[in-house]
Amino acid sequence: MKKILLLSFALIAVSLLGIGESAQAVISTAVNTLAAESVTTNTATLRGSLVNTAGSATLPVWFEYGPTTDYGTKTEVVTRGAGEYTIDVTKLTPNTTYHFRAGTSGGAYGSDRVFITQSTSFEVKTDAQNMTLRDSVWYSRMRVQPGDFLKYRITIHSTADIVLQDIMVNYRLPSNVTYQGNLMIKGEPYSGDIVRGTINVGNLLPGDSKVITFEAQVGPSAGFARVESILTSTATAFNSSYSSEGACQIIITGTGAAPATTRAALTGAGSTSATNVSTGIGGGLLTSLLLPLLLAGLLVWLFRSRLLGLEEWAQIKKERTNNFRASKKLQRKIAEMKNSL
Numbered sequence: 001m002k003k004i005l006l007l008s009f010a011l012i013a014v015s016l017l018g019i020g021e022s023a024q025a026v027i028s029t030a031v032n033t034l035a036a037e038s039v040t041t042n043t044a045t046l047r048g049s050l051v052n053t054a055g056s057a058t059l060p061v062w063f064e065y066g067p068t069t070d071y072g073t074k075t076e077v078v079t080r081g082a083g084e085y086t087i088d089v090t091k092l093t094p095n096t097t098y099h100f101r102a103g104t105s106g107g108a109y110g111s112d113r114v115f116i117t118q119s120t121s122f123e124v125k126t127d128a129q130n131m132t133l134r135d136s137v138w139y140s141r142m143r144v145q146p147g148d149f150l151k152y153r154i155t156i157h158s159t160a161d162i163v164l165q166d167i168m169v170n171y172r173l174p175s176n177v178t179y180q181g182n183l184m185i186k187g188e189p190y191s192g193d194i195v196r197g198t199i200n201v202g203n204l205l206p207g208d209s210k211v212i213t214f215e216a217q218v219g220p221s222a223g224f225a226r227v228e229s230i231l232t233s234t235a236t237a238f239n240s241s242y243s244s245e246g247a248c249q250i251i252i253t254g255t256g257a258a259p260a261t262t263r264a265a266l267t268g269a270g271s272t273s274a275t276n277v278s279t280g281i282g283g284g285l286l287t288s289l290l291l292p293l294l295l296a297g298l299l300v301w302l303f304r305s306r307l308l309g310l311e312e313w314a315q316i317k318k319e320r321t322n323n324f325r326a327s328k329k330l331q332r333k334i335a336e337m338k339n340s341l
Helices: 002-025 260-267 283-305 310-340
Strands: 030-037 044-052 059-066 078-080 083-089 097-104 113-116 122-130 141-143 149-158 168-172 177-185 209-218 228-238 243-253
Touching (some): 030 097, 030 113, 044 059, 059 083, 078 083, 122 228, 149 168, 149 243
Parallel strands (some): 122 243, 141 243
Antiparallel strands (some): 044 083, 059 097, 122 149, 149 209, 168 228, 177 209, 228 243
């Protein structure tokens, strides 16, 4: 009996020992995702923490990251013990939101976190004013005359989180509009040609702006078509990590030959498709003005030529009207005489 009891106790002890080992075996590893640090335009330091190594001295750890919660990119795998650790990531895109999470062995992952890389962007705007008219208003679209002197303005505004360095600027003028110099940056003279090449306007602080101006002249009338033309000027600014453009327009009518497409539309030659350029003689004008004039002239000619007997008809109509009026007058007089008797 004692042997049986001892055997039973031994079996129970072994079972309890097995349960303890199984419990130890199912203890999961655990990792936390911590906030990222040292975020720049294209780099960041990702932080995590091993809070349970399941009895191991060290474990492999890594991060997954990407623009969505699908991540898509995995960092290198490093071995760390319990506590915080970091891994640097590079070649990120500026002004972009990234999701990331810490991972370790056993399929353990920390929660999703987000960081945003710094912005390197800036805005470019350009407009012009008519110096010949002594106009102080700046326009992004205006009408000009041949020979007018214009002043162009480029405004570069930083929307970046960092100092933008070595910003280069170039300006493309329309054909037959010539650069006249007097180039200035923030009101200070600058030696350079912004049209034939590029100029370096230096650095731009976050939220700061730089204004560039120069003068140009519209060419002679013969250099522009007789139809209304819309000419576009374009300012381009760029540095090693970003670029942006701005545009403005001038509207002008000259005395030169119309473009080939316009001449074809006027003569009916070439393409049968309509052109958007106004010729000054449209179907509406022909219907509303020329056709009524032609009809009126035709009626006058027919009347004077007596081809339709209109003059005789008018004379007969007039005589009938006079006779009718005389008859009515006579009847009225007879009635008055009868009433007086």
